Amino acid sequence: MNVLIVEDEKSLAFEIAEFLSQQGYIIEHAWKKRSAEEKLFGNSFDFVLLDIGLPDGDGFELLKSLRKIPGREDAVIMLTARGSIDDRVQGLEEGADDYLPKPFALSELLARMHAIIRRRHKLEKNEVKVHDFLLNIPNRTVSHGTERLNLTRKEFDIFNYLVLNKNRVIPRMNLTEHVWGDILEINSDSNFVDVHVKNLRKKLSQYSTIDWFETVRSVGYRITI
Amino acid sequence: MKLQHKLALYNTFTKVAIIAIVGILIAIFIGKVSVSHLQNRLVEKRNKLIANLSDAEISGLMQQQSSFTDYNLLKEEYIVLTQARQQEKRSVGPLFTQEQREIDGDEEEYQILTDYFSYGGQLYRLEIGESTLVTRQFEKTILAFTLVVLALSVGLSIIADLSFTRVILAPFYKIIDQKLNRVDDPLQFSFLPEKTTTDDFKLLDSSISTLMKKISAQMLSEKQFITNVSHELLTPISILRTRLENMLNDEGLSPEGQVKLAASLKTVSRLKSIINSLLLISKIENKQFNKANQLFIPTLIHEICEELQDRLAEKNISFDIRLSHEFTATGNQALLHILCSNLVNNAIKYNRQDGMIFIADEYGEKRYTLIIRDEGVGMDAMQIEKAFERFEKLNSTDAGSHGLGLAIARSIAVFHEFPLTITSEPGKGTTASIAFGTS
Numbered sequence: 001m002n003v004l005i006v007e008d009e010k011s012l013a014f015e016i017a018e019f020l021s022q023q024g025y026i027i028e029h030a031w032k033k034r035s036a037e038e039k040l041f042g043n044s045f046d047f048v049l050l051d052i053g054l055p056d057g058d059g060f061e062l063l064k065s066l067r068k069i070p071g072r073e074d075a076v077i078m079l080t081a082r083g084s085i086d087d088r089v090q091g092l093e094e095g096a097d098d099y100l101p102k103p104f105a106l107s108e109l110l111a112r113m114h115a116i117i118r119r120r121h122k123l124e125k126n127e128v129k130v131h132d133f134l135l136n137i138p139n140r141t142v143s144h145g146t147e148r149l150n151l152t153r154k155e156f157d158i159f160n161y162l163v164l165n166k167n168r169v170i171p172r173m174n175l176t177e178h179v180w181g182d183i184l185e186i187n188s189d190s191n192f193v194d195v196h197v198k199n200l201r202k203k204l205s206q207y208s209t210i211d212w213f214e215t216v217r218s219v220g221y222r223i224t225i
Numbered sequence: 226m227k228l229q230h231k232l233a234l235y236n237t238f239t240k241v242a243i244i245a246i247v248g249i250l251i252a253i254f255i256g257k258v259s260v261s262h263l264q265n266r267l268v269e270k271r272n273k274l275i276a277n278l279s280d281a282e283i284s285g286l287m288q289q290q291s292s293f294t295d296y297n298l299l300k301e302e303y304i305v306l307t308q309a310r311q312q313e314k315r316s317v318g319p320l321f322t323q324e325q326r327e328i329d330g331d332e333e334e335y336q337i338l339t340d341y342f343s344y345g346g347q348l349y350r351l352e353i354g355e356s357t358l359v360t361r362q363f364e365k366t367i368l369a370f371t372l373v374v375l376a377l378s379v380g381l382s383i384i385a386d387l388s389f390t391r392v393i394l395a396p397f398y399k400i401i402d403q404k405l406n407r408v409d410d411p412l413q414f415s416f417l418p419e420k421t422t423t424d425d426f427k428l429l430d431s432s433i434s435t436l437m438k439k440i441s442a443q444m445l446s447e448k449q450f451i452t453n454v455s456h457e458l459l460t461p462i463s464i465l466r467t468r469l470e471n472m473l474n475d476e477g478l479s480p481e482g483q484v485k486l487a488a489s490l491k492t493v494s495r496l497k498s499i500i501n502s503l504l505l506i507s508k509i510e511n512k513q514f515n516k517a518n519q520l521f522i523p524t525l526i527h528e529i530c531e532e533l534q535d536r537l538a539e540k541n542i543s544f545d546i547r548l549s550h551e552f553t554a555t556g557n558q559a560l561l562h563i564l565c566s567n568l569v570n571n572a573i574k575y576n577r578q579d580g581m582i583f584i585a586d587e588y589g590e591k592r593y594t595l596i597i598r599d600e601g602v603g604m605d606a607m608q609i610e611k612a613f614e615r616f617e618k619l620n621s622t623d624a625g626s627h628g629l630g631l632a633i634a635r636s637i638a639v640f641h642e643f644p645l646t647i648t649s650e651p652g653k654g655t656t657a658s659i660a661f662g663t664s
Binding site: 009011012015016018019022053081082101102103104105106107154168169171172173174180191192193195196216217218219220 | 539
């Protein structure tokens with residue numbers, strides 16, 4: 001899958017590119033509105049990560065002109081540091097698929113991209129094999145053989161997020177943000193994520209060994225597949 | 226008191242005073258004029274009498290008597306002629322007096338002319354009286370008429386003044402209403418001048434417009450500043466965050482390095498939290514939120530408690546929610562959620578081990594009050610005052626806390642005009658209550 005990153009801040013664009021290419025995406029960069037337009041008119045992309053504040057124009061305008069090209073279904077995720085609700089509403093109204101306020105977690109970006117893929121290609125295989133377990137994302141279930149595990153909503157969200165970001169250490173904070181939303185004042189020393197992870201691991205380990213579900217001390221968690 | 230009423234009252238007062246003075250003067254003047262008319266008539270009568278006097282007449286008049294009295298049928302005038310001794314005559318010319326006289330059993334007030342004259346060597350004293358009844362009645366009529374005119378003009382002038390000042394002051398009230406009261410957002414201010422011919426109101430209007438121009442300019446620059454700050458600070462933080470996240474997954478990284486990177490990520494996240502909180506306060510204080518959402522409070526509270534459920538486990542805290550009213554508040558949904566959530570979060574954060582959080586409500590005096598009480602460490606009066614200040618952390622050892630929770634809560638409460646009060650007793654717990662307005 002190819003991704004166009006329209007972002008004038010090069011360091012940020014390169015970090016996103018590094019992360020996404022590790023995930024198997026093919027990356028192209030555009031630093032300005034004009035170069036982005038050239039690339040968008042020449043090629044179609046699976047994803048366009050679009051910064052709203054560009055040096056030579058507005059990301060919204062770019063979005064508008066992209067949506068006018070017939071037959072194009074590039075998924076657009078708006079990235080903005082302005083963080084206002086109006087921007088979010090405007091972005092979604094003008095046809096963006098999602099909206100991420102800066103600073104966002106890379107793991108969250110990946111989760112959003114996967115959500116868009118699932119929404120758009122409903123026929124794609126919906127079950128992910130996680131060792132002995134099967135994760136069914138649209139039905140929000142996890143099963144072992146014929147048995148379905150009884151997970152809470154939060155336990156499922158945590159498991160799904162870690163599986164999506166497989167083979168990477170996911171800091172606790174990213175998990176909290178994903179599951180509980182971007183709460184302004186997170187009691188980051190609280191262990192309430194840990195409680196849910198503990199319960200999740202307990203439920204999983206009733207069926208098989210889960211040495212692939214690691215706790216990285218003082219950092220977070222990692223699921224290796 | 227309204228200016229309109231003050232003006233009407235003042236005008237009425239001055240009119241009453243002027244009319245009263247004029248009325249009194251007229252009464253006095255009429256009194257004087259009528260008396261002098263009477264006196265002139267008396268003098269004429271005396272002259273006529275003396276001129277027409279003859280020996281025969283006088284002896285006829287004085288037949289057998291030393292005095293002669295006559296009066297007409299209605300007793301409007303009378304005449305008394307007596308012989309007088311030389312020494313009685315005191316003054317030269319006629320003397321006028323006003324006295325009561327009894328004539329034939331009826332007592333009345335008369336204007337009296339007394340004069341002495343000689344006729345045929347004999348001195349006579351002549352007294353002619355004329356009733357003042359008619360002039361008194363005339364005076365009374367005039368006075369009554371004046372009073373009626375006075376009352377009528379006072380009434381008319383009040384009505385006229387009130388309606389006139391209302392018309393004159395209409396632009397003033399329009400300016401106050403449209404250019405001051407109804408202005409929620411100075412950026413939406415209408416600079417069209419209000420129609421008026423009164424220069425003072427034109428001045429007021431233009432002064433308000435100038436003021437609003439200044440305020441809008443300041444607000445715009447503040448909004449601009451906020452946009453800049455958020456962009457200029459959040460973008461580098463964004464770079465840091467993604468870079469740290471990528472580094473965290475570098476294969477060659479030692480476990481110590483991983484821990485340090487995770488700690489740095491936390492710090493970056495805290496920085497983000499602080500910036501976002503300050504931006505939020507700033508936006509609230511700039512009134513960049515609408516407050517027209519309808520929120521059903523019991524649902525809101527249950528939602529918040531559900532969201533915060535996970536934080537209870539650490540200290541084994543439990544909720545005791547007793548909401549007995551079905552109240553719907555009008556305000557900004559996101560902000561009211563943050564307000565209540567911050568208060569409940571504080572009740573969790575500062576609670577004791579195995580503590581309780583009581584959430585109750587009251588309805589009275591046209592206000593619905595939500596009460597959130599914990600059993601935690603509590604605060605003294607000085608700490609309560611400080612608690613609302615930015616970056617004030619009380620007894621908090623939580624590294625994730627940045628001391629902006631209550632500052633945000635307060636700005637949201639002020640923005641919505643919902644009084645937020647905090648009472649507390651050290652060691653026993655803290656009670657926060659929000660009084661929602663009813664609309």
